[in-house]
Amino acid sequence: MSDPLRPEDAPPNLYDDQGNPRFFADPGMDRFVAVVMNLAQEVWVQEERLLALEEAKSGTSIDKDARAKEFIDRVFAPIREA
Amino acid sequence: MSVELQHPMKAEATPEEVARGRFVSAMRSLILNDLAGDMRAAYDRRAAPAFRKEHGRDPATSREAHQALRGDPAFNIYSAMRVQAQKMVWASVAESVEREADRLSAEAAKVADQDGSLTLDPGLDVPKNVHAIDVHLMPGSYTRGADSLEAGAVYDRGLAVFSMGLMGANLDDIGLSMSQYVKQRFPDFAPRRILDTGCMIGHNTLPWKQAYPEADVVAIDAAPGPLTYGSARAKMQGQAVEFRQMCADDLAFEDASFDIVWSSMFLHELSKKQRAKCFEEAYRVLKPGGLVIHMELPPNAQMGAFDGFYLDWDSYYNNEPYYKGYRDEVPRDLCARAGFAEDDFFEFVVPSIGIYGEQAVADAASGDRAEGVGQETTGRLAEGVMWYGFGAWKR
Numbered sequence: 186m187s188d189p190l191r192p193e194d195a196p197p198n199l200y201d202d203q204g205n206p207r208f209f210a211d212p213g214m215d216r217f218v219a220v221v222m223n224l225a226q227e228v229w230v231q232e233e234r235l236l237a238l239e240e241a242k243s244g245t246s247i248d249k250d251a252r253a254k255e256f257i258d259r260v261f262a263p264i265r266e267a
Numbered sequence: 268m269s270v271e272l273q274h275p276m277k278a279e280a281t282p283e284e285v286a287r288g289r290f291v292s293a294m295r296s297l298i299l300n301d302l303a304g305d306m307r308a309a310y311d312r313r314a315a316p317a318f319r320k321e322h323g324r325d326p327a328t329s330r331e332a333h334q335a336l337r338g339d340p341a342f343n344i345y346s347a348m349r350v351q352a353q354k355m356v357w358a359s360v361a362e363s364v365e366r367e368a369d370r371l372s373a374e375a376a377k378v379a380d381q382d383g384s385l386t387l388d389p390g391l392d393v394p395k396n397v398h399a400i401d402v403h404l405m406p407g408s409y410t411r412g413a414d415s416l417e418a419g420a421v422y423d424r425g426l427a428v429f430s431m432g433l434m435g436a437n438l439d440d441i442g443l444s445m446s447q448y449v450k451q452r453f454p455d456f457a458p459r460r461i462l463d464t465g466c467m468i469g470h471n472t473l474p475w476k477q478a479y480p481e482a483d484v485v486a487i488d489a490a491p492g493p494l495t496y497g498s499a500r501a502k503m504q505g506q507a508v509e510f511r512q513m514c515a516d517d518l519a520f521e522d523a524s525f526d527i528v529w530s531s532m533f534l535h536e537l538s539k540k541q542r543a544k545c546f547e548e549a550y551r552v553l554k555p556g557g558l559v560i561h562m563e564l565p566p567n568a569q570m571g572a573f574d575g576f577y578l579d580w581d582s583y584y585n586n587e588p589y590y591k592g593y594r595d596e597v598p599r600d601l602c603a604r605a606g607f608a609e610d611d612f613f614e615f616v617v618p619s620i621g622i623y624g625e626q627a628v629a630d631a632a633s634g635d636r637a638e639g640v641g642q643e644t645t646g647r648l649a650e651g652v653m654w655y656g657f658g659a660w661k662r
Binding site (some may be wrong): 249 | 268282283285286287289290291293294296297301302305308309330337338341342343344346347348350351352354355395396399400582583584586588589590591592
């Protein structure tokens, strides 16, 4: 069911039959992108737990924001435009 | 980076929740900076030329830029990832808010006797656009948890992840930048009563109290929960503000009773009709010599097709149905139709005080007001953001 509160000029084909935005020709891809992001988040959560153990062991602190950026840049490199 | 809230209602998050928040914030940074840049490059390289081939001219409007981009791989990946990242923002804070409901209530109870007040109106007919859709994909929207602290806590914690540090440590960069700008541009102006309309949790209300400590500050919103939270949050930060549940297009205040009527990121959440009424009400409650001032997204008329659409994206894909309709309106006309004289209107761009510093805001206020609205950084939550605002004096 499409949501009645949409911009007046929104073509209905921007959304699927449940009102979710769709972008790719194959609607499965929209969901697949979300799965990849969720999965990357789960891997990062594990990574951050390991970093915490390393910190505890070495007594030094790790810049986790910088590490998260490196992690994301690495994982998502293939989607960047050349 | 995700910021840590500056008051006792901040999350006592598990290490896993901290990691989730950090990931989402960093993910948004990739999308809003890098993938946005890729999309712009793809627009110039593929989408606009294809449009030109078909129509014999460049895309001229936000709508045409959207048409040109639909289906482009860079647009698809940017959009699909931004939608998912938005959902992940709210998901990353939902559990901690639920788990900590009792502690939040206890923290709020501790400051209940502090200066400031909260007046809810259970009889208020909360407008459809506040409760009937999940605004910016926030589950349960602004009325989640009724008048409990829940909606405010989700919003506050969510914004800390969402903003990537660009809205300041206390999520008040917009209010700080704008209030300092007004104070320095109009040094003789001494407002005694200030109204914030559509204040949500009051994050951009408090800077006005800080800028003008002698003034009485009143903050209204249609949704009860965020006000409950905002009132506690203000008290925890030692700011006496009167929070009242009320709609900005139907103010229960006397004529000529305020010196400033302010809002931030609010007008785009209203229908065209509500918005017009809002300006009429602001004009009515302002004293002669009073100032209406709004921080908002910059208008489409002052931006190119791509940059205009970049902001309008939210209207189609982030549950912001009135966003584009608002951006298609002309702020000068909105003020004029409500009774403000055309000569008393002004618009401006303020550098974010958190990013560029106090001196940059002072420079902008002291006459170097040449910041172009049309530049990419204006109104766009990304590196180097600047805020667009406009105002009008009531004679």
